Amino acid sequence: METLRGFQAGINLGGWLSQYRDFDHEHFKTFITADDIGQIASWGLDHVRLPVDYPVIEDDDAPGVYKESGFEYIDRCLEWCQAVGLDVVLDLHRAPGYFFHDMEGNTLFADDALQQRLLNLWQAIARRYGNRSSRPRVVFEFLNEIVLPSSEPWNALVPRLIQAVREVTTENWLIVGGNQWNSVGTLKELDDFDDPRLIYTFHCYEPLVFTHQKAYWVPQLAEFGGTFEYPGDCSPEFKAYLDGKSEAELGPVRFVDVHMDRDFLRNELQPAIDFMSTHDNPLYCGEFGVIELAPMDSSIRWHRDFVELLNELSIGRAHWSYKQMDFGLVDANSKVINEELVRLVALR
Numbered sequence: 462m463e464t465l466r467g468f469q470a471g472i473n474l475g476g477w478l479s480q481y482r483d484f485d486h487e488h489f490k491t492f493i494t495a496d497d498i499g500q501i502a503s504w505g506l507d508h509v510r511l512p513v514d515y516p517v518i519e520d521d522d523a524p525g526v527y528k529e530s531g532f533e534y535i536d537r538c539l540e541w542c543q544a545v546g547l548d549v550v551l552d553l554h555r556a557p558g559y560f561f562h563d564m565e566g567n568t569l570f571a572d573d574a575l576q577q578r579l580l581n582l583w584q585a586i587a588r589r590y591g592n593r594s595s596r597p598r599v600v601f602e603f604l605n606e607i608v609l610p611s612s613e614p615w616n617a618l619v620p621r622l623i624q625a626v627r628e629v630t631t632e633n634w635l636i637v638g639g640n641q642w643n644s645v646g647t648l649k650e651l652d653d654f655d656d657p658r659l660i661y662t663f664h665c666y667e668p669l670v671f672t673h674q675k676a677y678w679v680p681q682l683a684e685f686g687g688t689f690e691y692p693g694d695c696s697p698e699f700k701a702y703l704d705g706k707s708e709a710e711l712g713p714v715r716f717v718d719v720h721m722d723r724d725f726l727r728n729e730l731q732p733a734i735d736f737m738s739t740h741d742n743p744l745y746c747g748e749f750g751v752i753e754l755a756p757m758d759s760s761i762r763w764h765r766d767f768v769e770l771l772n773e774l775s776i777g778r779a780h781w782s783y784k785q786m787d788f789g790l791v792d793a794n795s796k797v798i799n800e801e802l803v804r805l806v807a808l809r
Contacts, residue, residue: 463657465634465743467548468600468777470809471508472501472790473748475782478534479512479554489517489534492784495541497795501783502545505807508597509547510747510779511538512554512605515582521557524578527585539590542597550636550779551590552602552747557582561606561642570614579604579618580625591630601626602636602747605643606664612640612650623656631658636745638662643747645729648736661740664748664781667729668716670695671763675754676787681706681714691759692722723766730770737774746771746778750788757799764805772809780806 477493501509518531535551542549555561557578558569569575583603590599603622607615619637626635635658639647643664651661666672671689673679685702689695695717703717719725737744749767751760771778782788784795790806791797 468508470506470807471779473510473779473782476786478517479514498541499545502547504803510550510552512552514555548598550600552605554605556604584625584629587626587629592632600634607640616652634658636660636662645732660743660745662745662747668721669713672751691763694720726766744776748781750781752787761801768805768808
């Protein structure tokens with residue numbers, strides 16, 4: 462197994478070419494600029510993770526006809542990164558028939574035609590960004606945050622994705638994440654895929670009650686509306702609020718009766734430690750962070766503990782996210798919100 466150098470401390474460019482409010486070329490031209498990429502490099506980071514939604518480069522009414530206008534946004538990002546020495550993880554955040562926010566509407570894993578579209582799309586991406594002779598190095602992440610009842614369909618599709626890309630390039634490293642929103646606990650469910658340049662990834666936002674407190678997309682936390690500190694414990698009021706709720710009503714809310722501290726985070730990372738003990742592949746934490754609604758002093762303490770643990774384990778990472786997206790390090794005008802938080806995100 463080859464060794465991957467770099468990709469130790471990065472940041473996501475969420476909300477730009479993915480999870481945008483509207484398909485708006487003015488937004489694509491202005492949300493992230495060369496100055497933003499320069500600022501990221503000035504912090505001491507070594508790469509960006511660039512999430513891209515497939516409609517940027519392919520329309521549903523014209524499958525297989527790829528849009529030069531969309532590729533040009535990616536080209537521009539790579540040019541900016543080249544100028545300041547940053548590498549790039551190119552993450553397909555949304556694919557034909559699959560989006561992690563739309564569980565009921567996902568049809569990719571039941572539709573052969575959509576799977577073939579995904580294979581063709583990745584070959585097009587590989588032809589465009591594979592076998593580069595100069596930096597930035599581009600790592601291909603096949604699909605963001607799989608959510609399935611079983612990992613078997615994903616384990617069946619990944620070898621086909623690897624083969625499709627390897628027909629075009631043998632140079633680029635590839636990233637594969639586990640089931641249930643890239644949960645660290647599902648790493649063990651992934652097959653041992655046969656490729657010498659393969660990276661496994663996970664995301665970590667635990668404990669959710671702290672990192673996503675008051676988040677509008679987590680109904681239980683939004684309705685409760687209380688504040689959580691780190692390190693700390695869930696309040697009696699929150700436990701009373703949850704009392705009597707069914708498992709379906711609880712949703713993703715867990716860890717109500719544990720003390721949230723560094724030992725808790727280390728325990729959460731134990732599946733990653735176990736995975737590394739049986740695999741030579743690099744391991745990468747593609748997303749982590751704390752919502753801006755959390756108390757800043759607690760957010761700083763959480764980030765310090767989590768980043769130091771990843772550094773101790775030699776696990777590369779990318780913070781979610783650079784700008785806005787409820788987790789941003791800068792505001793709408795790209796002004797840093799908290800210098801200490803930036804320092805911790807870049808800590809190596």
